[in-house]
Amino acid sequence: MQALGQRARQASRLMASAGRGKKDAALMAIATKLESSSAALRLANEKDLAAAKDNGLEAALVDRLVLSESGIAAMATGCRQVAALPDPIGEVGDMSYRPSGIQVGKMRVPLGVIGIIYESRPNVTIDAAILCLKSGNATILRGGSEAIYSNMAIAQCIAEGLAEVGLPTDAVQVVETTDRAAVGQLISMPDYVDVIIPRGGKGLIERITRDASVPVIKHLDGICHVYIDQDADPKKAFDIALNSKTHRYGVCNAMETLLVHQDIAKQILPRLCQAYVDVGVELRGCIRTQAIVPMLAAIDEDWDTEYLAAILAIKVVVDFDQAVQHIADHSSDHTESIVTESYTASRKFIQQVDSSSVIVNASTRFADGFEYGLGAEIGISTDKLHARGPVGLEGLTSQKYIVYGDGHIRK
Amino acid sequence: MQALGQRARQASRLMASAGRGKKDAALMAIATKLESSSAALRLANEKDLAAAKDNGLEAALVDRLVLSESGIAAMATGCRQVAALPDPIGEVGDMSYRPSGIQVGKMRVPLGVIGIIYESRPNVTIDAAILCLKSGNATILRGGSEAIYSNMAIAQCIAEGLAEVGLPTDAVQVVETTDRAAVGQLISMPDYVDVIIPRGGKGLIERITRDASVPVIKHLDGICHVYIDQDADPKKAFDIALNSKTHRYGVCNAMETLLVHQDIAKQILPRLCQAYVDVGVELRGCIRTQAIVPMLAAIDEDWDTEYLAAILAIKVVVDFDQAVQHIADHSSDHTESIVTESYTASRKFIQQVDSSSVIVNASTRFADGFEYGLGAEIGISTDKLHARGPVGLEGLTSQKYIVYGDGHIRK
Numbered sequence A, B: 001m002q003a004l005g006q007r008a009r010q011a012s013r014l015m016a017s018a019g020r021g022k023k024d025a026a027l028m029a030i031a032t033k034l035e036s037s038s039a040a041l042r043l044a045n046e047k048d049l050a051a052a053k054d055n056g057l058e059a060a061l062v063d064r065l066v067l068s069e070s071g072i073a074a075m076a077t078g079c080r081q082v083a084a085l086p087d088p089i090g091e092v093g094d095m096s097y098r099p100s101g102i103q104v105g106k107m108r109v110p111l112g113v114i115g116i117i118y119e120s121r122p123n124v125t126i127d128a129a130i131l132c133l134k135s136g137n138a139t140i141l142r143g144g145s146e147a148i149y150s151n152m153a154i155a156q157c158i159a160e161g162l163a164e165v166g167l168p169t170d171a172v173q174v175v176e177t178t179d180r181a182a183v184g185q186l187i188s189m190p191d192y193v194d195v196i197i198p199r200g201g202k203g204l205i206e207r208i209t210r211d212a213s214v215p216v217i218k219h220l221d222g223i224c225h226v227y228i229d230q231d232a233d234p235k236k237a238f239d240i241a242l243n244s245k246t247h248r249y250g251v252c253n254a255m256e257t258l259l260v261h262q263d264i265a266k267q268i269l270p271r272l273c274q275a276y277v278d279v280g281v282e283l284r285g286c287i288r289t290q291a292i293v294p295m296l297a298a299i300d301e302d303w304d305t306e307y308l309a310a311i312l313a314i315k316v317v318v319d320f321d322q323a324v325q326h327i328a329d330h331s332s333d334h335t336e337s338i339v340t341e342s343y344t345a346s347r348k349f350i351q352q353v354d355s356s357s358v359i360v361n362a363s364t365r366f367a368d369g370f371e372y373g374l375g376a377e378i379g380i381s382t383d384k385l386h387a388r389g390p391v392g393l394e395g396l397t398s399q400k401y402i403v404y405g406d407g408h409i410r411k
Helices: A002-016 A020-036 A038-054 A059-065 A069-084 A123-134 A145-164 A181-186 A202-211 A234-246 A262-278 A287-292 A300-304 A320-330 A343-352 B002-016 B020-036 B038-054 B059-065 B069-084 B123-134 B145-164 B181-186 B202-211 B234-246 B262-278 B287-292 B300-304 B320-330 B343-352
Strands: A092-097 A103-110 A113-118 A138-142 A172-174 A195-199 A224-228 A255-261 A282-285 A311-317 A335-339 A357-362 A379-381 A389-391 A397-408 B092-097 B103-110 B113-118 B138-142 B172-174 B195-199 B224-228 B255-261 B282-285 B311-317 B335-339 B357-362 B379-381 B389-391 B397-408
Touching: A002 A103, A002 A113, A002 A138, A002 A172, A020 A038, A020 A069, A020 A123, A020 A145, A038 A059, A038 A069, A038 A145, A059 A145, A069 A123, A113 A123, A113 A181, A123 A138, A123 A145, A123 A172, A123 A195, A138 A181, A145 A172, A195 A202, A224 A234, A224 A320, A234 A255, A234 A262, A234 A335, A234 A357, A234 B397, A255 A262, A255 A320, A262 A282, A262 A287, A262 A311, A282 A287, A287 A311, A300 A311, A300 A320, A311 A320, A320 A343, A335 A343, A343 A357, A389 B397, A397 B234, A397 B389, B002 B103, B002 B113, B002 B138, B002 B172, B020 B038, B020 B069, B020 B123, B020 B145, B038 B059, B038 B069, B038 B145, B059 B145, B069 B123, B113 B123, B113 B181, B123 B138, B123 B145, B123 B172, B123 B195, B138 B181, B145 B172, B195 B202, B224 B234, B224 B320, B234 B255, B234 B262, B234 B335, B234 B357, B255 B262, B255 B320, B262 B282, B262 B287, B262 B311, B282 B287, B287 B311, B300 B311, B300 B320, B311 B320, B320 B343, B335 B343, B343 B357
Parallel strands: A113 A138, A113 A195, A138 A172, A224 A255, A224 A335, A255 A311, A282 A311, A335 A357, A357 B397, A397 B357, B113 B138, B113 B195, B138 B172, B224 B255, B224 B335, B255 B311, B282 B311, B335 B357
Antiparallel strands: A092 A103, A103 A397, A379 A389, B092 B103, B103 B397, B379 B389
């Protein structure tokens, strides 16, 4: 792993000054390689799938392992889309003259070497690699052992694409061992790795955060809330509450708890709850909710649970402040949405709720890098430092101050 | 410490939504309190100074402990200057409509609770407290045991200022124990502390970084370089090289190593070295340097040493690339400056040198928050994540995405 780290560090220096033309050409070349290697990729994937079945892997995990023809086409499209994004590196902002006469600005630069640790889905290999490539970083990718053959086949396409345009193949390295000790080494080489981005379950991310001596950009859980205010438009409330829960269940920006103001609860809940039940959502309510619509009782644990499933906790609150307090106490600070026609309530919610995305009159499902216009995302950060919320190319960069003088010295 | 942390967390919620008017009024009130408490502050300081002498503290450290009348006046002025700075909190940027119809932007928010761990200088107490206050954060300050009476007297002024305008006095808490275990607890309460900023010697900062489970914004060493290119203007080269070393010795943005292109070395070095010797700078040169001006030989260790003293290492390089390579190998990535009239060399230096400040034709001494126009600084970060280079109010903030919709749902 040390040797891998050293090679990544060297490659990162070359990548930092690689021009946009070369980086984009590499992305286009990788897209072509993925398409022309479709058969080889699927063959490698078959080996992983066979091993997974032999090892009795859960069906859901096996599903996530599959690399279909359309999946490969989507990866190639992803490469071309990232090539079309603007290059953040070298962007200069805030350039201004100071009273001393020096001219000061900030220039975007790559972070250096980014370690990505992820679980079974092989498409993460390409997603992460191309975002790091475009942002001028070197990457070390450590995927799950279940996907090792698929990941190595994808790595081969990336290496060929890089080589074709004369960029260092060490800019994207896939760890070829499935030895668990490799992860421990990867997260404790601050000389060679600038940041770790774990992608996977909460257990993985907590373990890495605890053990890493390299900074980590975390993506923890999403316990997201929709709050239907007393001044909500009932139609908007119905649509947003339904969409936030049922558009997709297993995603971090799905609503897990619905809060409803007591003055509007009787008007909203009966029809809304029927709609949830109709699509198979299990409801768990507080006492006030149960008094309006019969359902299972929510227990304390429900307010702190990320279901990632067709289950919803519902609480009727006495006022706006109780809603905000509930969010402060139970939210994972990922995404919260208010439905209201009140100017003052919307301003207060935006100001008082401290989550990475705070939304007025729209579904929590919009909290995502593509919807926000980042072009792509490597994850949604629940950290407060560096990058918060959806992380696109800019989150994979840092900045340096640049100063122009004409012989200026400090007086 | 747990109780302290809980109070800070609660205060941070109130500070986050405290308006600019209240925060600025608190800063003005603190300034007045400092001035009117001048006698009490100096009395407390006398106690620290007496104890320091009894304990045989080094004279240099005792010097840094002294709180003079002019020092107190400077602290009050600092409060008024920070009050006059714009409030970063609530600033919204990049607001734009997306194809889906939602409107997305980013709003600046406080980090939450900031722990500051610092050594003897009591003025850090006020500097750190007021920057955190202005940026809407709660602070826990842990100063050196040598300054405990001074720090508590300053804390009293801050508390009175906060109370006067109705802000929570828990927004700025000074740890009253000199027990070393308190530091260990402060850096391992991620539930109550969002970030630690250590200020002090390299040993302190490395220890905290190693042991902290809370993110740390580091300010490590400054091994800064000036490179005099073959196309340098000799007058600018002389002025900048002299100023970068001799303007102040004990600061992190002072030059520690001078690199000179071989084609200009004979022209530059004799007069420049004489100027250094005239002001008492000890010179240590590579073999090529010694061949031009007799001086002590530099050993390997010199290239990696932050002298913080009137000592300078000098190396003659064969070309631009060797200068950049020397910087990559030995710099602490703090600040580097090139002196050149070459357009291409200046562009290459700005692009290839990966330091928090990269300067063309100006002294390294400009790398500082005041000179860059940040208004004030809490330190100079040598980290790449979150805040890099001089850290002002913005470095003490995070951002959240805010989204406005009109009933929008994901299709």
